Amino acid sequence: EAQVTQNPRYLITVTGKKLTVTCSQNMNHEYMSWYRQDPGLGLRQIYYSMNVEVTDKGDVPEGYKVSRKEKRNFPLILESPSPNQTSLYFCASSLYGGSTDTQYFGPGTRLTVL
Amino acid sequence: KQEVTQIPAALSVPEGENLVLNCSFTDSAIYNLQWFRQDPGKGLTSLLLIQSSQREQTSGRLNASLDKSSGRSTLYIAASQPGDSATYLCAPLSGNTGKLIFGQGTTLQVKP
Numbered sequence: 001e002a003q004v005t006q007n008p009r010y011l012i013t014v015t016g017k018k019l020t021v022t023c024s025q026n027m028n029h030e031y032m033s034w035y036r037q038d039p040g041l042g043l044r045q046i047y048y049s050m051n052v053e054v055t056d057k058g059d060v061p062e063g064y065k066v067s068r069k070e071k072r073n074f075p076l077i078l079e080s081p082s083p084n085q086t087s088l089y090f091c092a093s094s095l096y097g098g099s100t101d102t103q104y105f106g107p108g109t110r111l112t113v114l
Numbered sequence: 115k116q117e118v119t120q121i122p123a124a125l126s127v128p129e130g131e132n133l134v135l136n137c138s139f140t141d142s143a144i145y146n147l148q149w150f151r152q153d154p155g156k157g158l159t160s161l162l163l164i165q166s167s168q169r170e171q172t173s174g175r176l177n178a179s180l181d182k183s184s185g186r187s188t189l190y191i192a193a194s195q196p197g198d199s200a201t202y203l204c205a206p207l208s209g210n211t212g213k214l215i216f217g218q219g220t221t222l223q224v225k226p
Contacts, residue, residue, distance in 0.1 A: 031212050033212060033213070040218075042216045042217065042218050042219070043203075043205075043214075043216040044216075045213045045214070048211060048212055048213065050211075050212070056211070058211075058213060059213075090157060090158065092158075092214075094212065096212075097211070098145070098212070099145035099146045099165055099166060099207065100146070100165060101212075102148065102160050102163045103148060103212075103214060104160060105150070105157045105158040105159075105160075106157055107156065107157040108155075108156065108157045110155075
């Protein structure tokens with residue numbers, strides 16, 4: 001089944017404890033991205049990757065890192081999480097991120113930082 | 115800067131009604147527009163994608179239209195069912211970075 005998977009689905013952590021949220025897609029997509037969803041603010045893009053080894057900032061990149069060493073994986077790294085990073089996170093992928101490409105979203109990771 | 119507005123924010127209807135959900139965007143220079151469905155605590159499911167050169171797309175009971183020049187898209191749901199209850203999000207693709215700009219969504223409740 002074609003899908004985007006994320007792990008973990010739920011995570012409670014404490015301020016300053018480094019964590020990684022994994023994202024993987026099995027559709028051979030070049031384009032991957034991360035969004036966060038917050039009440040009243042909607043979904044906002046954190047980082048995106050046009051292809052392997054090419055990543056760039058989205059609208060809210062502060063406090064996050066990403067890497068794209070393989071086409072299928074695009075982990076989101078929080079080096080020193082803070083309470084304002086408590087949010088619902090979504091990974092997405094599409095063939096090239098272009099005008100004809102449907103974007104597919106993962107099931108989400110609910111992160112709470114205490 | 116692209117801004118997306120969805121009206122109404124919430125809608126409650128009896129089963130069987132035909133519905134129209136509205137989406138407006140401020141910058142007409144879009145590449146496509148996608149409609150998504152989000153169930154509570156779940157991910158986003160893509161419903162329809164309309165390319166900028168298209169006027170509408172249909173999938174089953176769903177029909178989405180796009181008027182780029184006026185900055186509007188509508189999602190028409192025919193013969194609504196309780197299983198249609200969810201939040202519906204529209205998201206135009208602006209620029210060449212693959213970034214979707216999301217509206218706040220319309221939360222739909224269809225009562226049996």
